[in-house]
Structure formats: structure tokens, C-alpha cells
Amino acid sequence: MSHPPRPLVLACLACVLLYLNGCxxxxxxxxxxxxxxxxxTYCSVDQDCPDxxxxxxxxxxxxxxxxxxTREDCGVARRGPHALAACDEVGGAGCQCDMNRCVPVVCAxxxxxxxxxxxRDGACGxxxxxxxxxxxEVTPDVVVGTPGxxxxxxxxxxESTGAPLxxxxxxxxxxxxxxxxxxxxxxxxxxxxxxxxxEHPALAVRVGNVSCHARVTVLPADVAPGGxxxxxxxxxxxxxxxxxxxxxxxxxxxxxxxMVTNADGAVWVPAEGEVALSAFHSDYGYLTLARHDxxxxxxxxxxxxxxxxxxxxxxxGPFPTLTEPFSTxxxxxxxxxxxxxxxxxxxxxxxxxxxxxxxxxxxxxTGQDRLSLPSGSALWxxxxxxxxVAAPGVAGVCDGSLPGVLxxxxxxxxxxxxxRTAWALTGALPLKELPLNLLAPGTDxxxxxxxxxxxxxxxxxxxSRDARFTLAPTPGILTGEPDTRAAEYAQALPxxxxxxxxxxxxxxxxxxxxxxxxxxxxxxxxxxxxxxAVPGRGMVPLGLGAAANVAPADPNTDADARLGxxxxxxxxxxxxxxxxxxxxxxxxVSATSGHQAEDGTVATSTLMANLxxxxxxxxxxxxxxxxxxxxxxxxxxxYNFDGAPRGELVGREFQAQVDGRASVVRAEFTNRxxxxxxxxxxxxxxxxxxxxxxxxxxxxxxxxxxxxxxxxAKLQVEALRVRGxxxxxxxxxxxxxxxxxxxxxxxxxxxxxxxxxxxxxxxVSWRHPEADGQRLARGSAVRVSVSGFRLGTGSGGEGQVRVxxxxxxxxxxxxxxxxxxxxxxxxxxxxQLPATCSGLGVLLVATLVDLEGDPLRPxxxxxxxxxxx
Numbered sequence: 001m002s003h004p005p006r007p008l009v010l011a012c013l014a015c016v017l018l019y020l021n022g023c024x025x026x027x028x029x030x031x032x033x034x035x036x037x038x039x040x041t042y043c044s045v046d047q048d049c050p051d052x053x054x055x056x057x058x059x060x061x062x063x064x065x066x067x068x069x070t071r072e073d074c075g076v077a078r079r080g081p082h083a084l085a086a087c088d089e090v091g092g093a094g095c096q097c098d099m100n101r102c103v104p105v106v107c108a109x110x111x112x113x114x115x116x117x118x119x120r121d122g123a124c125g126x127x128x129x130x131x132x133x134x135x136x137e138v139t140p141d142v143v144v145g146t147p148g149x150x151x152x153x154x155x156x157x158x159e160s161t162g163a164p165l166x167x168x169x170x171x172x173x174x175x176x177x178x179x180x181x182x183x184x185x186x187x188x189x190x191x192x193x194x195x196x197x198x199e200h201p202a203l204a205v206r207v208g209n210v211s212c213h214a215r216v217t218v219l220p221a222d223v224a225p226g227g228x229x230x231x232x233x234x235x236x237x238x239x240x241x242x243x244x245x246x247x248x249x250x251x252x253x254x255x256x257x258x259m260v261t262n263a264d265g266a267v268w269v270p271a272e273g274e275v276a277l278s279a280f281h282s283d284y285g286y287l288t289l290a291r292h293d294x295x296x297x298x299x300x301x302x303x304x305x306x307x308x309x310x311x312x313x314x315x316x317g318p319f320p321t322l323t324e325p326f327s328t329x330x331x332x333x334x335x336x337x338x339x340x341x342x343x344x345x346x347x348x349x350x351x352x353x354x355x356x357x358x359x360x361x362x363x364x365x366t367g368q369d370r371l372s373l374p375s376g377s378a379l380w381x382x383x384x385x386x387x388x389v390a391a392p393g394v395a396g397v398c399d400g401s402l403p404g405v406l407x408x409x410x411x412x413x414x415x416x417x418x419x420r421t422a423w424a425l426t427g428a429l430p431l432k433e434l435p436l437n438l439l440a441p442g443t444d445x446x447x448x449x450x451x452x453x454x455x456x457x458x459x460x461x462x463x464s465r466d467a468r469f470t471l472a473p474t475p476g477i478l479t480g481e482p483d484t485r486a487a488e489y490a491q492a493l494p495x496x497x498x499x500x501x502x503x504x505x506x507x508x509x510x511x512x513x514x515x516x517x518x519x520x521x522x523x524x525x526x527x528x529x530x531x532x533a534v535p536g537r538g539m540v541p542l543g544l545g546a547a548a549n550v551a552p553a554d555p556n557t558d559a560d561a562r563l564g565x566x567x568x569x570x571x572x573x574x575x576x577x578x579x580x581x582x583x584x585x586x587x588x589v590s591a592t593s594g595h596q597a598e599d600g601t602v603a604t605s606t607l608m609a610n611l612x613x614x615x616x617x618x619x620x621x622x623x624x625x626x627x628x629x630x631x632x633x634x635x636x637x638x639y640n641f642d643g644a645p646r647g648e649l650v651g652r653e654f655q656a657q658v659d660g661r662a663s664v665v666r667a668e669f670t671n672r673x674x675x676x677x678x679x680x681x682x683x684x685x686x687x688x689x690x691x692x693x694x695x696x697x698x699x700x701x702x703x704x705x706x707x708x709x710x711x712x713a714k715l716q717v718e719a720l721r722v723r724g725x726x727x728x729x730x731x732x733x734x735x736x737x738x739x740x741x742x743x744x745x746x747x748x749x750x751x752x753x754x755x756x757x758x759x760x761x762x763x764v765s766w767r768h769p770e771a772d773g774q775r776l777a778r779g780s781a782v783r784v785s786v787s788g789f790r791l792g793t794g795s796g797g798e799g800q801v802r803v804x805x806x807x808x809x810x811x812x813x814x815x816x817x818x819x820x821x822x823x824x825x826x827x828x829x830x831x832q833l834p835a836t837c838s839g840l841g842v843l844l845v846a847t848l849v850d851l852e853g854d855p856l857r858p859x860x861x862x863x864x865x866x867x868x869x
Contacts, residue, residue, distance in 0.1 A: 054082050056100075066102035071095070074102035093124060096616055098457045098507065106505035108575035108614050110168070110582075118168055121577040122502040130170025130208035132159045137212050138205060139536035140238040141397060144217040144231065144265060145193045146299060146739040151180075153189040153214060154535045155205045156466065156579070164465045164579020170208055177202045179218045187582065196220045219266055223298045227270040232261050232279050235303035235745050236342055236396050237412055240265025241281055244304070248294075249276040249693035253652050258696050276693045279304060283415065285676035286702060289733050290690040297734040303744040306395050306415045308348060309674030311471035314339060314393035317493025319378040319386040320424055320462050320501075335378035337493075339391045339420040339467060342538035343748045345588075345606075346668070346718060346756060348394065390489045393418045393469045397536070402468050402491070415471060421537045421580070422467035422494050426460055426501065447525055450546020453504075454570035455562065460501035461542055461574035464494035465534075502577045504543050509568045509620030512547070514555035515591050516630045516755070518603040519796070523591040524549045526557050530573035530611070531586050533749065539588075540580065543573025543614075563620045573614050585611035591630060599790035599798070600760020605630040607753050631659040631755035637717050639667070639692075641703060642857035647850075652703070654679065655689040659755060662719035663732045667692075669703045669713040677702040680733040683719065705761075710858045714761050721753040760788025762860045764801065764846050767828060772865045779835035784818075784846045784862070786827045793819050799850040801829050808839020808868060817849075838868045 042048075042062050049055035049064035056067045066084055068074050074095035076083040086104045087095035093105035093112075106122040107113055113124035120128070135158045143151050157165040166187070173184030175191070179202045182191030191203060195218065202216035217240070223229045228248075232241040240263065247258040248271045256275070261267040271277065271294035278288040284304035292300075319335040341348060356375050373379075375390040398417035400408045411417040453459060469491040515522045530543035547557035547569045556566040563570060569589075576583055589607040609626035636657040640649035649655065654667050665686040667679045681690050695701050705711040725732045735741045767783040769776060776782075782803065790798045800819040805811035814837065818829035847861040855861070 051082055054079055067100055068097035068102050069100065071097045073097060096505075098505070098616075098618060099455060101457050103457055103503070103505070105616075106503060106575055108506065118166075118581075119575070120166065120581060121500070122505065122575050127168040128159075128165055130167050133157045133165055133167070133170075133208040133210050134160045135212075136205065136207050136210050137399070138203070138214040139397075140214065142199075142215050142238045143193075144199075144219070144233055144238065144240050145301070146219045146231070147193055147196065147221045148740045149193045149301075149743075151191055151193065152535075153184065153191070153203065153205075155187050155189075155207065155212065157187075157207050158466070162466075166579055166581045167207065172206045174204045174206070175202070176204055176213070177216075179216050193218045217264060219264065224268055226272065227268050228277065228292075228294045228298050228300055229266060229268050230261070230277065230279065231299075231301045231739075232265045232267075232281070233301065233303050233745075234284075235305045236394070238745075239413055241279075241284065241304060244279050244281040244284070245696050245699070246302075247278045247280065247693070247696050249278065251276075251291075251691060252650075253691040253693040255694055255696060276691070278693055278695075280696060280699045282699065283307060283310065285678060286695070286699075288677070288679045288693060289737065290679055290681040291685045292734050297738055299739050300734075300737050301739050301744070302737060305343070305347060305676075307673075307675045308394070309474055311395060311415055312392060312474040313471035313491075314391050314469050314489050315422060315467055315491045315493050316390035316489035317388060317495070319380075319389050320426065320493075320495035321386050333378070333380045333382060333386065333426070335386065335389060335424060335426045337376040337378070337389045337391055337422065337424040338541075339393055339422055340534060340538035340540045342394060342396070342420070344751065344754065346716065346754075347748075389493070391422065392489075393420055393467075393471065394538075395471055396420065398468050398470075402470055404470060404490070411470070417468065417470050419466060419468045419537070421534050421540050422464040423540050424462040424495065426462065446527065447546050447548060450527055450544050450569075451548075451560070453543075454507050454545050454572040456572070457503070459504040459572065459574075461504060461577070462495060462501045463540065463578040463580065465537075465579035467491075467494040502574045504572045504574045506543070506575065506614035506616055507570065507572045507618040508615050509560075509563055509570050509617065509623040510545065510587060510589065511623040511625045512557050512567055512569055512589060512591075513607075513626070513629045515549055515557070516605045516632045518593055518633045518635070521593075522549060522553055522555060523593050523603065523605065524553060526569060526589065526591045528569050528571050529588040529590070530571055530614070531588060532576050532580050532583050533586050534580060534583055539586065539748075542576070542585075543571055545569045545571030565620075568620055568623055570620060575614060585613065587611050587624070587626060589626060600788035601790075602758040603633045603756070604758075605633060605753070605755045608748075608751060628752055631662055631719055631721060631753045633755050634658045634717050634719055634757050637715075637757055637759065639715060641712050646854075646857065647852075649689070650691065652692045652694075653689050654686070654692060656686045656717050656719075658683050658686060658717075658719035659721075661721055661753075662755070663722045663725040664720045664736065666718040666720065668716045668718070670716070671700075671702050671705045671713045675700070675702055677713075680736075682732050704858065711860070712761055712858060714759070716756065716758045718757075719755045720747075720751050722747065722750045723752055724750060762789040762848055762856060763787045764789075764848055764860055764862050766844075766846065766862055766864050769844075769864050769866050773867065774864075775867045775869065776833070778833070778838055778868055780833050780868075781830050782833060782844065783822075783828055783830050786821075786829065786848065789848055789860075791819050791821055791827075791829065793851060797851070799848060799856070800853075801831075802847045802849045802853075802855075803831050804845045804847070805833070805837055806843040806845065808837055808842040810834070810836035811839065811842055833868070840867045840869075842866055842868055 043057035043064050046052040046056050055064040058065045074087045076088045095102045107119035110118045113119050117124045118127045137156050139154050159165045173189045178195040179197045180191040181194045197218050199215050199217040201213040204213040230246045232244045242263050244261045246267050246269050248256040257270045259267045259269045274291050275294050277292040279302045280286050378387050378389045395415035396418035397412050405411050510528050525548050528545040531539045549557050551558050559566045560570050587609045592604040607628045634656045639654045640646050643651040662683050665681050669677045705713050737744050765785045767785050784801050800817045803816040805814050816831040818831050822828050822830050844864045848856045
């Protein structure tokens with residue numbers, strides 16, 4: 001999770017939760033009906049209900065709700081004539097006492113159900129028949145590899161309505177050629193690539209009366225001596241990437257041999273010894289393996305991801321609505337929607353999951369406040385029509401069912417379509433409960449949501465497993481200034497108007513390990529996201545929890561009011577549903593510094609842990625222990641953007657000191673158009689320093705900000721702990737990309753810890769004077785704003801602001817320096833012009849300089865032309 005509040009799609013949740021700060025129980029929607037309530041009688045106090053010991057008056061809905069202290073309070077033996085039908089029906093699972101409410105039990109897996117039944121959409125029932133299957137697809141549907149490579153497959157099944165179908169029986173896998181060896185069980189299969197062959201159907205699966213298959217290409221096993229064979233594939237579709245340039249560079253970054261991949265995405269390049277091995281393609285992020293041992297690892301598989309902002313599209317439509325509760329209260333409906341996140345969260349650009357912002361009107365009292373929210377957020381009053389929402393998609397696979405897609409394979413290979421899982425959370429909040437301080441500045445809405453959600457029984461999850469969409473070229477991308485707001489979403493939102501939801505029925509606590517430190521202070525907040533990992537689709541959020549670390553600021557999160565113990569974070573989540581049953585649950589635990597540092601740096605350390613299954617444990621009696629520890633943050637990160645030596649670094653040299661438990665380091669440069677260059681290296685090599693190679697002729701240098709500006713690209717550094725990569729063996733990245741290795745495409749599944757440092761881009765701007773031509777008095781004070789740069793000449797400082805004057809009388813050859821901001825955290829400095837400087841059209845040039853007084857390279861400066869009579 002690279003920078004808060006943007007771990008995964010959580011920023012969408014954060015923006016809307018501004019309205020939920022301090023809202024008590026925060027009931028957001030109706031529970032499933034559980035009994036015969038006096039629906040025609042309103043209540044204002046508990047005494048208006050049939051039996052105040054068995055019911056309470058819900059102020060949010062003005063109706064009686066079944067009350068309880070224990071699970072036994074929900075049964076007929078306790079409730080007598082006020083028995084709840086859903087709690088005592090024959091064959092039912094009964095009810096739980098959740099936050100003093102009787103709510104139906106929801107299953108999380110088939111093992112929760114009686115013999116002969118299965119868990120689907122949170123309820124136990126008869127297993128569906130394979131005869132209902134009318135279509136299927138295999139993920140991945142295309143594989144290119146070499147003999148000995150292991151590939152895991154999964155089949156997705158649909159019925160005639162288009163709804164997903166998860167079967168217990170009736171799925172049979174069949175090997176069609178000697179190119180694959182292995183088989184499958186149920187919805188999954190695992191094979192090893194065998195005999196070389198060109199692309200052909202090699203593995204099939206039959207479900208009832210329908211079948212589907214995967215196409216496989218197996219390259220020859222032998223690699224010619226004196227060089228390396230590199231296979232370049234699309235990380236999200238498995239397709240080969242032809243016409244990619246694979247370059248070999250020496251330790252000094254100088255370009256050596258460079259070859260172009262063929263139709264199979266493969267190429268042989270001459271290389272021996274230790275080299276930098278890079279893959280370049282204008283439509284994809286660049287990838288470099290630093291200090292790759294070409295003599296030992298002579299067969300390499302490099303997985304590239306498309307430029308995230310080159311194309312734009314996704315899904316759009318009216319937000320799904322659940323059945324309204326019987327209520328006289330005027331309520332604000334709240335909706336949050338997004339698409340699943342493939343890979344690690346940092347693999348996506350923020351714009352790829354937040355979407356363009358739009359203004360919405362929030363009714364407050366007698367007036368309206370207009371707020372800017374991401375496109376996946378919705379606010380509307382009960383009784384009115386739900387507004388449209390939109391979620392941007394990431395390129396992937398699709399089929400011919402999409403409007404405008406005449407050739408699905410061509411659309412896939414050009415990045416013009418994709419398939420993800422759409423998710424939504426929805427509910428309602430009475431206006432009378434909105435707090436007066438809901439728009440108070442300085443609040444962290446994501447933290448508020450994570451602390452309040454576990455105490456509510458009325459959050460619902462809505463899913464659509466197969467959300468397909470097209471993608472069109474993004475306006476402005478060729479100029480380096482992508483305008484995602486101008487792009488249209490092409491596909492309808494894949495939710496029906498009255499889509500059934502599943503309640504977030506599983507409250508429990510997560511034990512958070514000791515929090516790491518950054519710059520001498522413990523990270524001050526932790527977010528826990530409950531997800532399900534969907535092969536070929538990505539991570540889907542099912543729940544959330546959060547805790548601060550301020551009272552006191554120590555290694556443990558603050559004690560929750562209900563649990564009363566530090567180090568425990570309460571979480572609430574829904575079970576898998578709508579075709580995702582049987583897939584693995586995962587917890588993403590992200591500790592962050594909360595507020596950006598003065599220099600724009602954001603520090604985050606994240607754990608990804610498997611969750612065997614969610615448990616109903618509202619009191620946190622048996623906390624979930626991830627069994628992992630956070631990686632410490634890379635405090636010392638340096639990169640010389642200049643091609644010439646500066647200080648202790650040679651030209652284009654990168655250095656970082658990372659946690660000794662990390663197995664791979666990623667240095668990722670991102671320019672203003674969202675295009676990236678990722679450098680993979682061993683932690684020991686990062687400590688020693690590696691040189692980022694020069695790109696081949698014709699390729700932009702993505703360590704800089706683009707064609708229009710000679711400025712630094714953003715730099716993010718990640719230390720990853722990858723299961724199965726033993727650092728003591730060495731060559732972590734090279735072993736990761738070896739054909740018989742773990743596979744870079746599976747990095748998100750294999751990584752259990754990430755420590756991320758997102759560095760700010762140094763920028764300087766004028767605060768006063770505000771515009772050119774402004775008149776100043778002699779000896780005036782001027783102000784300059786600095787961001788992405790740590791002012792100071794002492795320990796931890798990066799340099800100063802220099803203001804030089806040109807023209808006029810008594811101005812030339814004078815320079816002012818400032819190294820301390822006027823107030824902590826503001827990033828502004830004030831300087832006094834000399835009284836001897838005057839004239840018309842005097843140029844004031846503010847420049848950032850390093851500790852030696854030399855201007856940063858590339859130059860970071862801003863100019864004002866003023867008159868000083």
C-alpha cells in the first residue's frame with residue numbers, strides 16, 4: 001500500500017465517510033426480515049414495542065427491532081409469542097446476537113452447512129446441478145512458457161441468466177496434448193508444461209454439456225550458448241508481447257546488445273556475466289533486472305503491465321439499491337463501488353481505481369454543500385432515484401459479447417477491453433443523525449470508517465463476478481497530460497437495479513504485530529482490509545477495520561473501546577458470494593504515517609496474510625493472528641537523476657538500505673503520463689548501488705517527467721518479502737523470473753510483506769508576489785512554497801531555497817538563501833529582498849539547491865517578474 005489513504009480502493013471509502021464521522025451505530029440499511037414486527041406501528045421509544053425486553057426502537061428507522069444479549073435471546077424458547085421466523089425455521093441456521101440485534105446466521109464455506117448442502121450467497125442450500133451450465137471460460141486462457149513451468153488454471157461457469165455458477169460436482173478436466181502434464185479437481189487444475197509446440201488447445205474442461213479450453217505455447221527447452229533467451233509476456237493476459245526491445249547494459253548503464261521479440265514474445269540476446277537486462281515497449285511499463293547473472297540464468301520470463309493511463313474506460317450506471325426499510329426517517333443513501341485490483345496495490349496508478357472526481361450536493365439543514373468525490377461514490381435521498389456511478393477498469397481479457405468488440409482476441413492484444421469483478425457497499429443514514437462537525441477539517445474519514453464499521457450490523461456487500469468493459473485511448477496522453485475526465489465509460493454497470501446483497505456478518509479482531517518506525521516515530525494508524533483473491537480478476541474488498549496509534553504513540557495500535565486491549569483491530573466482513581465461493585480470503589494490514597511528511601514522502605508497511613475463514617467473534621475472544629511481522633521502512637534512499645557523478649553517487653545510480661528480511665527491491669519511476677520504469681534488484685545490490693541503464697534510442701527516459709518537462713519522475717521504493725525466495729541463496733529477482741521459478745505474474749500472491757517509501761517530487765512555486773508585473777516596495781519580504789523537498793542544512797535536510805535577482809539596479813549578483821520554513825509542516829519560506837535592489841522588470845528566480853549549494857539536477861526553479869520602484 002503505497003500512500004494513504006489509497007491502499008487498494010480504500011480512498012473511495014474514505015471520501016464518502018466524511019459524512020459518517022460520529023454517527024453512532026451507523027446503521028446503513030435493512031437486515032433480512034427476521035420476524036413478525038408491528039410494521040404498521042411506528043415507535044419513538046422502546047416502550048412503544050410489544051415487549052421492551054425483547055425489542056428496542058431503532059431511531060434510524062423508527063421501527064421495532066429484535067433485541068438480544070446472547071444468542072439464546074433470539075430463539076423461540078426465550079421469545080415465546082414474539083418468536084422470529086427466520087431464527088426458528090426448520091432447516092435454518094438460526095440467528096446470532098450481533099451488536100444486540102438478532103440477525104440470521106450467514107455461512108462462509110460449505111463446511112458451515114449440513115451434509116449434502118453447500119454455502120452459496122451466504123446461505124446453505126442444495127448444490128446446483130451442472131446441467132444449469134451454459135458457458136464457461138478458463139483462466140488463464142492463453143499460456144506461453146518453457147518445459148517444466150507450472151501453471152494453475154481455474155474455470156468460471158455461468159448459467160443461462162448470466163449469473164455465476166459454482167458447482168460441487170460435474171467438472172471434468174482433460175489433457176489434450178503432450179504439451180501439458182497434470183490434471184484438475186473441481187474448478188481448479190494444475191499442470192506442468194511438457195513437449196514444445198506452437199499455440200494450440202492443450203487443456204480442456206467439461207461442465208455439464210458445455211466445454212472450454214486453454215491455448216498453450218511451449219518454447220524449445222534449449223537456449224543457444226553465449227546469451228540469454230528472454231520471453232516477454234503481458235502480466236494480466238498471458239499473451240506474448242512481440243516487438244519489445246530487450247537490451248543488455250553494462251554496470252555503468254551503457255547500452256550493449258539490443259534485440260526485438262518475435263511473434264511468440266521471445267528473443268535471444270548475447271550476454272555473459274553480470275548485466276542489466278531490460279525489456280522496453282512503448283505500450284508497457286519498462287522492466288529492468290539489475291545485475292542479472294546471464295551465465296547462470298540463461299532463460300528469463302519478463303512480465304510487463306500496460307501503461308495504466310494510456311487507455312480509459314470501465315463501467316457506469318445507476319447504483320444498485322437494496323430494499324428500503326419501513327421508515328418515516330429521511331435518510332441519506334450512501335453507495336461505494338469499484339472494480340477488483342489485479343496484482344499489488346502499487347501496480348495500479350491511483351487514477352486507475354479512484355476514477356475522475358465529480359461534484360455532488362449534500363443536503364445539510366437548509367442549505368447544500370457541494371463536495372468532490374470519486375466517480376464510484378454516490379449520495380442520494382431515500383425515495384429518489386439512485387445516481388449514476390462509474391469505475392475505471394484495467395486492461396485484461398474479454399469475449400465477443402461486448403458491444404463494439406468484433407474481434408475479442410485483437411481487443412485483448414491491444415489493451416482495448418478487460419474483465420474484473422465489480423463490488424459495491426451500500427446503506428442509508430438518517431439526516432437527523434448527521435453530526436454538525438461532519439465536514440471538520442483535519443479528520444481522517446478512512447480511519448473513522450474503519451473504527452465505526454465493525455460496530456454496525458447493516459453494511460451490505462454486492463458483487464458481480466464478471467464485469468466486462470471496453471477501453472479507449474485517453475485524450476491528451478500523447479502530450480504527457482492525460483485527461484481521464486474527458487473519457488467515456490462504455491459499459492453498463494453489471495448490477496441489476498434490485499441486486500441482492502450479503503450482510504457483513506462476520507465481526508472479529510485482528511492482532512496487529514508491533515508497528516514499524518519511520519524517522520524515529522512509530523506509524524500512527526493501521527487499516528485492515530478483508531478481501532478475497534480472485535484468479536485473473538484481482539483482489540475484491542469484503543470488509544474493513546482500522547485503528548489509530550496516538551494514545552500513546554508506541555508499537556501497539558490504540559485500544560478499541562469495545563475490545564479494551566491495545567494491538568487489536570476490530571474488523572467486519574462479508575463472506576464470499578455471487579460466484580466467488582471457495583476462493584481464498586486474505587487480510588491486508590497496512591500501517592502508515594497518516595500524514596505526508598513536509599518533503600512529500602509517504603511511508604507505509606503492509607502485510608498480506610491468508611485468512612482461513614471469517615469467524616463470528618464480535619468480542620475478539622480469539623483474535624486472528626497473521627503470524628507475520630512488518631518490514632522496516634527503507635530510511636536511506638538516494639538516486640542521482642543526473643548522468644554525471646554527484647556527491648557519492650555516479651550518474652543514474654540508485655542506493656537504498658532495506659530490511660534484511662526482504663527478498664526483492666523494486667525502484668519504480670513514474671512520469672506525469674503514468675508511464676513507469678521498474679527496476680528489480682537484490683537487497684544487497686540495492687545497498688551497494690545499481691545504475692539505471694540508458695533506454696535504447698527511440699524510447700523515452702521515464703526517470704524524467706515526460707517530453708514536455710525536464711523534471712524528475714516520481715520515485716517509489718518497495719522492499720518485498722516473497723514466499724519461496726530465500727535471500728540467503730541470493731539472486732532473488734533472477735530466480736523469480738526464471739521459467740522454473742515462482743513467476744513474476746504471481747508476485748501479488750507470493751508476497752506477504754511490503755515496505756514502501758513514496759518520495760515526493762521536488763517543486764518550488766511563488767506565494768508572494770502572486771503574479772508577474774506585481775509592484776513591490778524596496779526591501780519587501782517575499783515567500784516561496786516548497787514541496788517534495790526537505791528543507792534544512794543539518795541532519796536529515798536536503799538543502800535550501802536560493803532566490804537570485806536579475807536586472808534592475810543593485811540587484812544582479814545577489815542571492816538570498818532560506819533553509820527553514822516559516823511554520824512547521826507548511827513548506828513555505830520567507831526572504832527579505834535587499835533595499836538596494838530596484839527597477840522595472842526585475843526577475844526573481846527561486847531555485848532549490850542541495851547541501852553543497854549546487855542546483856538540483858534536473859533544475860527545479862520558478863520565476864517572477866516584478867517592478868520595484
